[in-house]
Amino acid sequence: MSLTSDVGRLTLERPIAITCGDPAGIGPDLVLTLPASFPDAPLVAIGDREVLSQRATQLGLEAPLSDWQPGQPLTPGTLPVWHTPAGAPVTAGQPDPATANGTITMLARAAQGCLDGTFAAMVTAPVAKNVICDGADPAFTGHTEFLAAQAGVDQVVMMLTARELRVALVTTHLPLSQVSRAVTADSLTRTLTILRDDLIGKYRIEEPRILVLGLNPHAGEGGHLGREELDVIIPTLDALRAQGMALTGPLPADTAFQPDLLAQHDAVLAMYHDQGLPVLKYAGFGEAINITLGLPFIRTSVDHGTAFDLAGTGQAKAGSLIAATRLALELAAT
Missing domain, CATH: 3.40.718.10 (Isopropylmalate Dehydrogenase)
Incomplete structure (x- = not known):
């Protein structure tokens, strides 16, 4: 199956969830680029709204954000955000285990939203396993295993x-x-x-x-x-x-x-x-x-890590997240 150039204009009954990854990594930087690549696609960012706003300012990006909750309509021309507090002040490039519980909540919201029909699919920006292990769950081994447990699959x-x-x-x-x-x-x-x-x-x-x-x-x-x-x-x-x-x-x-x-x-x-x-x-x-x-739902992700050294610098490349989002939209529309 080949990807189509019109995928951003596909009509979906439910939005795609985009998790923002570790708040100190490049995840927020990359998520902020998605509206330009998919101006008509139904995307919802799950993460800390203030982190996204601060990162947009740091990067010099115009990124109109809107607040969103399950059951609400999307606001055209904005990036809807299901605000999920990071749990601690965030500085780009400086990971903090105090944000680990916020990251876990973000992933759980996306997974449960896929399971209950709120979302048509989920796309994940990168997290740092060691940060989550140190701050929330010593047994955390990655997105894949976490999502399997959320879905109850062996x-x-x-x-x-x-x-x-x-x-x-x-x-x-x-x-x-x-x-x-x-x-x-x-x-x-x-x-x-x-x-x-x-x-x-x-x-x-x-x-x-x-x-x-x-x-x-x-x-x-x-x-x-x-x-x-x-x-x-x-x-x-x-x-x-x-x-x-x-x-x-x-x-x-x-x-x-x-x-x-x-x-x-x-x-x-x-x-x-x-x-x-x-x-x-x-x-x-x-x-x-x-x-x-x-999994009983569609989950795509980037092929790279959090790149803390690039967070907030404007040097992070969004190609993998854009490709992951395009594939999620295409698979959800089939």
């Missing part, structure tokens, strides 16, 4: 996209020493099922074709470079093919990302984070999108 899948390239992951933020144990028949089956189902349900691809990478160099080379392919991956793929899934692989990661091969598939499944994402980010760094599959 497993979600991280997929990043850049232009027409889509790369999903079996494991995400694990040390390499733990990856092999985490690639099991069950985890692989569940990941591929979620990936297949959301390519059908969210992307409207009727018969998804998925290219699966091996875990080891040369996909194990017949067991000489590891047995995970022989013992786990190949038998699992064979079982899923017998159920009707269109799967190719496992293929060596160093030869799988060929244009001709990618053109024959709708997504790539990598076994671990740094196996697939370096290629994707090289293909579209700064404009790549993170989408969480397996």
Whole structure:
């Protein structure tokens, strides 16, 4: 599915929620750029209104903000803001754990709004895991896991996209020493099922074709470079093919990302984070999108962090948030 230039003019019955990320990071800077890119789109920013106002002044931006609450109409020509206090004074570039509870509330409002039908989708600006761990929840590991818990789902899948390239992951933020144990028949089956189902349900691809990478160099080379392919991956793929899934692989990661091969598939499944994402980010760094599959709602996000050193400087690039917002609008309208 390709993105359309008219996506900002799509008519949606419900708005898209945009969470502003860590208030001291570049999230507020980026969110303030969205009305210029999507002047007619129904967007609602969730964050501290005063932070957004101060950041607009700091950046020299004209950003008319309006107050919004669930159930209220959007005010044309403004950026509607569901005011969610940061919890402490905010200085751009200076993260403060005292704002962590405000950030958690912001994310919960967006997620619950998607679940209860207030929002058609949510788009997230970056948060800082360490700030939230230090100030609110020591067990916080990221947006993806938090949103899964909010939605009450057992497993979600991280997929990043850049232009027409889509790369999903079996494991995400694990040390390499733990990856092999985490690639099991069950985890692989569940990941591929979620990936297949959301390519059908969210992307409207009727018969998804998925290219699966091996875990080891040369996909194990017949067991000489590891047995995970022989013992786990190949038998699992064979079982899923017998159920009707269109799967190719496992293929060596160093030869799988060929244009001709990618053109024959709708997504790539990598076994671990740094196996697939370096290629994707090289293909579209700064404009790549993170989408969480397996949730009962649409969630897209940027492919970068909070960049505290750029907050308030005017140097932050909004390409990834713009792309994430465009995709959320397009998926919500299908």
